[in-house]
Amino acid sequence: MEPVDPALEDIEVELFVRALRQRHGYDFSQYAPASLKRRVRQLARAHGTGTISALTGRLLHEPEFVFEVLEGLSVPVSDMFRDPPVFRALRDRVLPVLASWPYIDIWQAGCANGQEVWSLAILLEEAGLYERCRIHATDFNAAALARAREGIYPAREAQAWSRNYLEAGGRHSLSDYYSARYEFIKLDPRLRRNVSFANHNLVTDKVFCEAQLVLCRNVLIYFSNPLQERVLALFRDSLARGGFLCLGQRESLDFAPSAADFSTVDADLRLYRRNALPPTDHAH
Amino acid sequence: MRIEAIVIGCSAGGLDALKPLLRGLEPPLSQAIVVCSHSGDQALGLLPSLLARHCRLPVREARERFPVEPGMVHVAPPGYHLLIERDRRFALSVDEPVHYSRPSIDVLFESAAETYGARLAGVMLTGASADGAEGLACIRRGGGLAIVQDPAEAPAPAMPQAALARAGADHCLPLARIAPLLNQWTHRDG
Numbered sequence: 001m002e003p004v005d006p007a008l009e010d011i012e013v014e015l016f017v018r019a020l021r022q023r024h025g026y027d028f029s030q031y032a033p034a035s036l037k038r039r040v041r042q043l044a045r046a047h048g049t050g051t052i053s054a055l056t057g058r059l060l061h062e063p064e065f066v067f068e069v070l071e072g073l074s075v076p077v078s079d080m081f082r083d084p085p086v087f088r089a090l091r092d093r094v095l096p097v098l099a100s101w102p103y104i105d106i107w108q109a110g111c112a113n114g115q116e117v118w119s120l121a122i123l124l125e126e127a128g129l130y131e132r133c134r135i136h137a138t139d140f141n142a143a144a145l146a147r148a149r150e151g152i153y154p155a156r157e158a159q160a161w162s163r164n165y166l167e168a169g170g171r172h173s174l175s176d177y178y179s180a181r182y183e184f185i186k187l188d189p190r191l192r193r194n195v196s197f198a199n200h201n202l203v204t205d206k207v208f209c210e211a212q213l214v215l216c217r218n219v220l221i222y223f224s225n226p227l228q229e230r231v232l233a234l235f236r237d238s239l240a241r242g243g244f245l246c247l248g249q250r251e252s253l254d255f256a257p258s259a260a261d262f263s264t265v266d267a268d269l270r271l272y273r274r275n276a277l278p279p280t281d282h283a284h
Numbered sequence: 285m286r287i288e289a290i291v292i293g294c295s296a297g298g299l300d301a302l303k304p305l306l307r308g309l310e311p312p313l314s315q316a317i318v319v320c321s322h323s324g325d326q327a328l329g330l331l332p333s334l335l336a337r338h339c340r341l342p343v344r345e346a347r348e349r350f351p352v353e354p355g356m357v358h359v360a361p362p363g364y365h366l367l368i369e370r371d372r373r374f375a376l377s378v379d380e381p382v383h384y385s386r387p388s389i390d391v392l393f394e395s396a397a398e399t400y401g402a403r404l405a406g407v408m409l410t411g412a413s414a415d416g417a418e419g420l421a422c423i424r425r426g427g428g429l430a431i432v433q434d435p436a437e438a439p440a441p442a443m444p445q446a447a448l449a450r451a452g453a454d455h456c457l458p459l460a461r462i463a464p465l466l467n468q469w470t471h472r473d474g
Contacts, residue, residue: 006398034367034395035377218378250361
């Protein structure tokens with residue numbers, strides 16, 4: 001694309017976001033602007049529309065185009081057992097506490113292509129807890145949800161993921177859980193027997209379960225402060241008292257009032273617990 | 285025009301270039317320094333503590349949502365792109381790597397250019413990648429200054445060369461002359 005005046009592009013992004021909301025009901029107005037702009041610009045480049053305004057035109061006039069846009073605006077990048085110390089802490093410190101609940105509901109919010117869902121299922125299987133668990137894997141991007149459910153990933157990732165798995169305290173070999181064919185690995189479908197994949201948009205949708213553990217890693221970093229606060233309150237209201245929240249390792253809750261409703265289990269790993277006290281009312 | 289922020293990019297050999305550069309900076313500095321490096325130490329998250337030993341300015345890992353502070357050296361955390369929002373606060377992303385790198389210099393420089401415009405300087409040091417060239421071009425388009433380490437003395441000349449080819453530079457200097465230039469910009473009169 002030709003160099004564009006940043007201020008002009010700001011207007012174009014604003015109109016694009018408005019079109020997406022008014023025409024299709026997806027609200028990105030409270031996303032952190034710098035990353036959003038970068039992605040919208042990439043979409044325009046990928047679809048050869050030249051300008052963001054031309055992209056907005058397609059979004060308004062071609063009903064199916066919205067799915068490609070959502071695909072371009074969601075975050076598909078992750079790894080199995082990404083940040084192994086986090087999964088080790090889940091295994092060693094969180095699951096033993098979860099074991100005291102008769103049924104365990106886990107919400108993986110913003111599951112994208114599902115690498116962490118499958119990691120979690122393996123973790124629970126090895127802890128002997130999986131039969132008592134239900135994992136709710138949600139995302140706003142239907143295409144990503146379908147890929148998450150399939151559990152097929154490029155074989156070139158397997159080596160790094162196996163290393164992660166072992167570093168996270170895995171008891172077997174990651175290859176016990178997948179079959180390799182050609183350039184791909186496919187996770188054992190039995191691992192998803194207690195997983196439900198569902199469409200849920202953190203920006204607009206509400207509480208749908210009472211969970212003992214909510215995982216949402218590297219999603220809130222894309223949200224501006226008010227949206228981060230809304231979603232954190234949503235997590236609080238979705239968690240049982242004493243339930244756990246696990247965020248991405250570089251996320252900061254310093255500007256979110258609802259952080260007061262959580263206590264820190266491990267600051268470096270961004271592992272928190274919902275306080276036993278009733279949620280405070282921030283409306284005043 | 286007063287320079288408000290200085291963004292620095294490097295990869296291979298970057299640590300050995302950053303040390304003398306930062307050692308040469310004289311506090312108090314009125315600019316914020318933001319470093320994006322792809323070196324191996326960066327991957328372990330050790331860069332801030334390694335650099336702090338060679339720098340009279342405070343060195344911190346950049347934290348999302350926190351302000352870009354003048355007089356401080358902020359370092360991009362490993363595994364994330366670092367961006368600067370219009371309200372002069374940091375943001376992180378885990379979008380795809382750019383030129384196989386995350387953090388990417390292009391991503392930092394482009395967002396900084398949009399925020400600071402002509403009040404920004406970009407510094408490209410040694411490195412074996414094309415990352416940063418596009419970002420430096422954005423900085424110049426926005427009226428900011430481009431400083432490139434002389435490729436002739438850079439241990440890995442590919443990155444400064446790519447930057448010169450794509451963006452050109454206002455100053456192409458040996459490493460030893462970069463810190464004195466940056467020190468000149470500080471408005472010590474307050």
